[in-house]
Structure formats: structure tokens, C-alpha cells
Amino acid sequence: MTHYLTALQAICTREALRFFGQRARLISALVRPLIWLFVFAAGFRAALGLSIIPPYETYITYETYIVPGLCGMVLLFSGMQSSLTLVMDQEMGTMRLLLSAPLPRWWLLLCKLIAGSVISVLQVYAFLVIAALYGVTFPILGYIAALPAMMLTALMVGALGIALSSTIRSLENFAGVMNFVIFPMFFLSSALYPLWKMSEASELLYLLCAANPFTHGIESIRFALYLQANPMAWLVSAGAFAAFMLFALWGYDPAKRLVGRKA
Amino acid sequence: MTGLIVEQISHDWGQKRALDEVSFAIEPGRFCALLGPNGAGKSTLFGLITRLFTPRSGWISVAGHRMDQAPLVALGQMGVVFQQQTLDLDLTVWRNMLYFAGLHGITGKAARLAAHDALDRLGMAERRGEKVRALNGGHRRRLEIARALMHGPKVLLLDEPTVGLDAQSRQSIVDHVHTLAREDGLSVLWATHLTDEVLPGDQLVILHQGKIREVSTSSQTGPDLTAHFLSITGQDRAE
Numbered sequence: 001m002t003h004y005l006t007a008l009q010a011i012c013t014r015e016a017l018r019f020f021g022q023r024a025r026l027i028s029a030l031v032r033p034l035i036w037l038f039v040f041a042a043g044f045r046a047a048l049g050l051s052i053i054p055p056y057e058t059y060i061t062y063e064t065y066i067v068p069g070l071c072g073m074v075l076l077f078s079g080m081q082s083s084l085t086l087v088m089d090q091e092m093g094t095m096r097l098l099l100s101a102p103l104p105r106w107w108l109l110l111c112k113l114i115a116g117s118v119i120s121v122l123q124v125y126a127f128l129v130i131a132a133l134y135g136v137t138f139p140i141l142g143y144i145a146a147l148p149a150m151m152l153t154a155l156m157v158g159a160l161g162i163a164l165s166s167t168i169r170s171l172e173n174f175a176g177v178m179n180f181v182i183f184p185m186f187f188l189s190s191a192l193y194p195l196w197k198m199s200e201a202s203e204l205l206y207l208l209c210a211a212n213p214f215t216h217g218i219e220s221i222r223f224a225l226y227l228q229a230n231p232m233a234w235l236v237s238a239g240a241f242a243a244f245m246l247f248a249l250w251g252y253d254p255a256k257r258l259v260g261r262k263a
Numbered sequence: 264m265t266g267l268i269v270e271q272i273s274h275d276w277g278q279k280r281a282l283d284e285v286s287f288a289i290e291p292g293r294f295c296a297l298l299g300p301n302g303a304g305k306s307t308l309f310g311l312i313t314r315l316f317t318p319r320s321g322w323i324s325v326a327g328h329r330m331d332q333a334p335l336v337a338l339g340q341m342g343v344v345f346q347q348q349t350l351d352l353d354l355t356v357w358r359n360m361l362y363f364a365g366l367h368g369i370t371g372k373a374a375r376l377a378a379h380d381a382l383d384r385l386g387m388a389e390r391r392g393e394k395v396r397a398l399n400g401g402h403r404r405r406l407e408i409a410r411a412l413m414h415g416p417k418v419l420l421l422d423e424p425t426v427g428l429d430a431q432s433r434q435s436i437v438d439h440v441h442t443l444a445r446e447d448g449l450s451v452l453w454a455t456h457l458t459d460e461v462l463p464g465d466q467l468v469i470l471h472q473g474k475i476r477e478v479s480t481s482s483q484t485g486p487d488l489t490a491h492f493l494s495i496t497g498q499d500r501a502e
Contacts, residue, residue: 002368002370003367003368006365006368006369006370007365007366007368009365009370010361010362010364010365010366011362011365011366013361013362013365014351014354014358014362017354017358018351018353018354021353021354022353092347092348092349093345093346093347093348093349094349094350094351096313096315096343096345096347096349097343097345097349097363097366098366099313099314099315100313100314100315100338100341100343101338101366101367102335102336102338102339102367102368103335103366104335254314254315254316254317255316255317
């Protein structure tokens, strides 16, 4: 067991050193949601009317509504970027080094996923600090309660990224898939507008949003920030995480050779 | 026998047979040159030995441990230098070493000692604080060899490790790995298509179009071996 934990620590340390060594990555991770918060949300505040829906107990500004969604955005982009590094690692060969370590492959991939998720969650907290300075705050305990929800959402999108990375041969292809995955996942979710608004526009869009596991990740974070539980959101997120992880393990199974074909 | 055993390995990619009943064994203390032109199946063989993927048939044993039965023990007995670079360019030499130590379950003082010893042996100890990006090609390869030796493996695999290096760095690394086999009793599998990296007395495995064409002890090197290699592989030019 010590070996397992040592490897986890080594992989987390590597990811952290790489992340903090690239200051531009941290800045770009924060700039994206902040532009949405400062520009998009400010502009839409007047245009969008929000009714009182759980977990909110009073009228809220659009900025307040959008912040949990932007937390999800940070997790989604960061998780996918982490998977992008997996594709890069495969092209560079560092993935081979990882996979030839004397540990079960499922553990090595899980370590990689956990390390990426921890980095993602740290970015979310950096974003929440800036959002608080801007005036969008949550109950103090909400920031702590949201941690497991954020971690689960990070694991879910990260596992999806790993699963995708196993099927992709080169970085160029990955960029294409990102467009087909990230943007639909983000826009067909409750990140920017509540689901009831969506159902007013189109029942089909509403159903797509409701079926999107990323919606449930965001809702689990939103509810947790207000110290409320949303069991359905948790269940769907956990189920999606398990499914994506199984797909990722299948993709990286030595006998399936999806990775080997790139050798 | 310990060392490395490859027994009746076959593998294909789709319809194309990449390896066809490949068998050979390397005893401890031997340097084995795996010689084959590009596309011979060397990289597929390395992928199988390092368990990046598993063979359709046959088996591989590393230091007495079958890869299909005890993969983790077998992988733990193996040091690998991949053809592609596998270093983190933006991390220091030292951090790269510690990362690898962690993957192999070596931690704390033991990791620092193992990293220092391995770097020292390859003449890289004084560069431990440098970022890998600042190292030249030869030093990067040395670092990868040092890293591959850190956990005390019994089998060392090197997949075309001198690609892109100047003549002096190439010679130095070839000599050093021969010494490792001789003095430390390592079984070394060195894949190459450059005949001047094979020394007289080395074990020679010639792979061509997925099949073993010859397993012998080399008595030749340089141009003579090139002529021999070309006569076996039927090529009209040297790689």
C-alpha cells in the first residue's frame, strides 16, 4: 500500500510543479471565468430575469447565479487540459514511463486523475477568492461543503478526458474533440441559465441539459455552496464518473491496445 | 535462467503481422544488440516487453518473472530507456529522478540516495539542479539511463537510445552500457539499426519483417557487420 501512496504523491507533486512552473496556465485558467463574470454576467444581468429556485431563497443577481457554473467551467477546462497533457505525454513518451511503472494501470490512471483534479479544485478556489472580492460571496461553511462536490465534478470531467485521450492519436485530433465535447457540455448545462429557462426555449434542449452529467456536477456544487444537499446531482455525477473511468480503463487496457497503436 | 526471455511472441496490428513467433533469451551480464531496419518490429517488441500492450501469443519473462503471470514484479525488475524522450523538460534533473523513484515506491532518504548514486555513476551528479531543458541531447540520455538504473533493475532495455546524438556522446553511452552489463551483471537489450554500436562478443539478434533472422554472438562490427546485416535483411543500402 505504501508503494501505491508513494506513487500518488510523486504524481501529484509532478503535476503541481508543472502547473506552478507555468504561470501563464494559472493566469489563463482564471482569466476565462473572470471574463464571463465581469463582462458576460454584467451584461446579461439586465436581460435575464431569474425567479426564485432552490437552493436560492431570495432573488439573486445573475452574477451570483453564474458563479457555481463558472466553478464548473474551471473544472471542465482544467480537467480537459489535464487530459490534453496526457495526449502530449503519449506523443512525448512520458506516458510510457508512467504506464511501465510496477503498479496496476487502474491505479496509475487514477493517480493521474486525482492529481489533475486537485490542481483543478485549487484553481476554483482561486477563482472564488476573486469572485468574493468582486462581491459574490457564499456562506463561509459553504466553501468547505462544496469541496467534495467540486472534487467529484473534477474527477468526472477528468475521467472523461482520460477516456477520450485513449482514443486519440495526436494533439491535433484532440483539439477537434475538445470542441465537440467541451462546448456542448458547457452550453448544454445549467452553468449559464437555470434549466427552467431552457425548457421555456425548447423542450429538447431542456432534456439534453437535464441529461448532461456536467449539469449535475454544477448543481451539486451550487447546492453545497449554500449548505444544501442535492442527492440526485451527486448520484448522477458519481455514476458518470464511474462510467467514464471504466471507459478510460478500457481504453488503456494493455490487451485492448488502443494506446499501443500509437506506438 | 534469469535475465530476459522472449518466447514465441506473435503480435499483429489489424491484418498486419508485426511479430511472428519471436524467441530469444539474454543471460545476466550480456549485452544483446537487437538489430533491425526501420519497421522490423523493434518498437512493437519493446511495447510488449514493457507491457504497454500484451501479445497475442507467447510469453515474456523478466528476471524469472513471467509478464503475463506477475506483471508488476516483472516490471519492477526492468529499467527502460525509451526511444522517445520521457523527461519533464521544465523540471530539474533531481525532480525527474525523484518522480521516477516515487513511481517505483522508493521514497525519502532511500530515494535521495538512489538518485544521487545513479546520477553519480553516469557523471550527472553536478547537474542535479539544472532544468532538463538546459541539458544537451547526450546529457539527457545519460539522465534517462541513470533514472532507469535507480531502482536496481536486473534487465535494462534501451530502444535506439543514441538517435540524434553526436558521435562522441554516442560512443560514450555505448561504452558505458557495455560496462554496466559486464560489471553489474545486467541483461541489456539494446535496439538499434546502427551496426557500429555492436561490439565483438555481444549477443546479436537480427529482426526483419517481424521475424528473427539470426541469433548469434557477434564476431564482427562496423562495415563487416553492416554487410552481414544487409545480406540477411536483403536490403541494398545501410540504414
